[in-house]
Amino acid sequence: MTTTQEAPSTVDLLDLTIDVDAHEMAPSHLWGEVFGEAAGRIAGLAIPVLKKTGANDFYNPDVCADDAEANEHNVWNIRGTRAPGSFDMSRRLEVMNIMGIKRQLVFPSFALFAVHLYQGNEAMLRDRYGLTLPEEEIRALGLAGMNEYNDWAVRMTALDADRIRPVAYVHPGDDVQELVERVKDLLDRGILAVNLPAGQPLGGRSPAHPDLDPFWAMLAERNIAFVSHVGGEGGFLGSAAWSRGVPAFKPGKVESHELGSDPYAFSTMSLAIQNYLTVMTLGGVFERHPTLRFGAIELGAGWIGPLADNLDMWARDVYATRMKPFISKLPSEYFARNVRVTPFNNIEHIDHYIKQYPHLSTSYCYSTDYPHIEGGMDSKRRLYEKVAPLGEQVTQDFFVNNGDLLLPPLNA
Numbered sequence: 001m002t003t004t005q006e007a008p009s010t011v012d013l014l015d016l017t018i019d020v021d022a023h024e025m026a027p028s029h030l031w032g033e034v035f036g037e038a039a040g041r042i043a044g045l046a047i048p049v050l051k052k053t054g055a056n057d058f059y060n061p062d063v064c065a066d067d068a069e070a071n072e073h074n075v076w077n078i079r080g081t082r083a084p085g086s087f088d089m090s091r092r093l094e095v096m097n098i099m100g101i102k103r104q105l106v107f108p109s110f111a112l113f114a115v116h117l118y119q120g121n122e123a124m125l126r127d128r129y130g131l132t133l134p135e136e137e138i139r140a141l142g143l144a145g146m147n148e149y150n151d152w153a154v155r156m157t158a159l160d161a162d163r164i165r166p167v168a169y170v171h172p173g174d175d176v177q178e179l180v181e182r183v184k185d186l187l188d189r190g191i192l193a194v195n196l197p198a199g200q201p202l203g204g205r206s207p208a209h210p211d212l213d214p215f216w217a218m219l220a221e222r223n224i225a226f227v228s229h230v231g232g233e234g235g236f237l238g239s240a241a242w243s244r245g246v247p248a249f250k251p252g253k254v255e256s257h258e259l260g261s262d263p264y265a266f267s268t269m270s271l272a273i274q275n276y277l278t279v280m281t282l283g284g285v286f287e288r289h290p291t292l293r294f295g296a297i298e299l300g301a302g303w304i305g306p307l308a309d310n311l312d313m314w315a316r317d318v319y320a321t322r323m324k325p326f327i328s329k330l331p332s333e334y335f336a337r338n339v340r341v342t343p344f345n346n347i348e349h350i351d352h353y354i355k356q357y358p359h360l361s362t363s364y365c366y367s368t369d370y371p372h373i374e375g376g377m378d379s380k381r382r383l384y385e386k387v388a389p390l391g392e393q394v395t396q397d398f399f400v401n402n403g404d405l406l407l408p409p410l411n412a
Contacts, residue, residue, distance in 0.1 A: 015100040018403030021367035025109040026087035027060040038144035076378045083371030089156040103407040106166040114145030119234045154189045167193040176203035193225040197232025198272040208283020216289045225406040227295035236272035270303045284326035286334040295406045301343035305357035308332035342367040346376040351386040365403045
């Protein structure tokens with residue numbers, strides 16, 4: 001393990017850490033150069049917003065190359081587009097070596113803005129971006145940006161598929177067969193993890209609908225992680241009026257472009273994924289596809305324990321007879337086997353969660369969020385100090401074993 005402070009020798013295993021959430025992070029003025037034409041057009045819409053809200057982590061016009069020195073101090077303490085390996089994935093491998101990261105899921109930064117355009121609600125498109133373009137044009141531009149990002153993800157996966165795994169972003173669409181074909185094409189091109197939004201049904205169907213069984217079977221049989229990252233909640237709440245006009249929720253200086261711009265957005269971001277997992281679990285998806293790999297990424301971890309308690313109660317104490325044909329385990333058992341979540345490193349007390357819900361200890365995973373600022377500085381050392389008192393097995397599970405579900409070895 002390499003950190004900015006000396007750590008006990010017993011944590012050598014952390015040189016094999018699995019990181020289930022990192023990001024590319026090119027400065028906005030380079031989006032067109034790195035990703036493509038649509039990305040450049042999206043940058044033209046995003047840059048005024050970034051400048052207005054003070055989101056300097058994205059808007060850094062003086063950053064023209066990924067050339068910061070990759071050393072121990074920089075990789076644990078510099079964040080944003082200035083961080084070493086922030087958008088040059090060949091350098092990211094060097095950064096991972098310094099951080100003691102064996103394998104890493106890489107999510108987008110640029111494509112989060114493309115997703116906003118494609119599936120954003122009225123309030124986001126108007127209030128955050130100030131867009132007055134026809135909705136059809138906005139959606140088409142967002143989709144083109146997502147496709148450019150996926151092409152980039154295919155190219156970057158080819159650098160070292162065993163270690164660095166960019167996550168493809170897929171829109172749910174309105175047709176199951178078309179969804180299956182689009183995802184199969186990405187998998188055939190080398191993609192090893194797929195992100196779909198938690199706020200919308202898949203192909204116009206509930207995630208637990210039998211029509212989607214071929215989709216889940218395809219992912220399970222090919223050891224592909226199905227993940228839902230923060231930013232995919234749009235569409236779950238049928239109205240934007242819940243926060244509109246409320247002084248406490250007025251958009252202001254953006255604390256995080258990734259997570260939300262007001263207290264309401266932050267505190268409700270896990271509602272969509274809780275609904276999604278409820279449907280999948282009680283609907284029997286994990287029963288029918290026991291090797292399916294599911295990750296709820298950067299949505300916090302404090303909700304999974306209470307959700308498991310709630311679903312266990314209904315499945316065991318109220319609807320046991322009705323549920324018997326569909327599930328053979330308690331919902332919490334499926335969570336422990338099939339579901340992985342990431343705590344917010346700077347906010348949540350992961351040690352408290354593990355002590356309170358030991359039967360879910362396999363669900364909690366380490367992530368750096370590199371190079372986003374939300375991941376915090378020197379996160380491995382700080383989280384080790386929280387988890388290590390719980391024992392060597394818990395520590396190894398949190399940093400290494402649990403994340404293997406989402407990043408299995410290529411020969412798994």
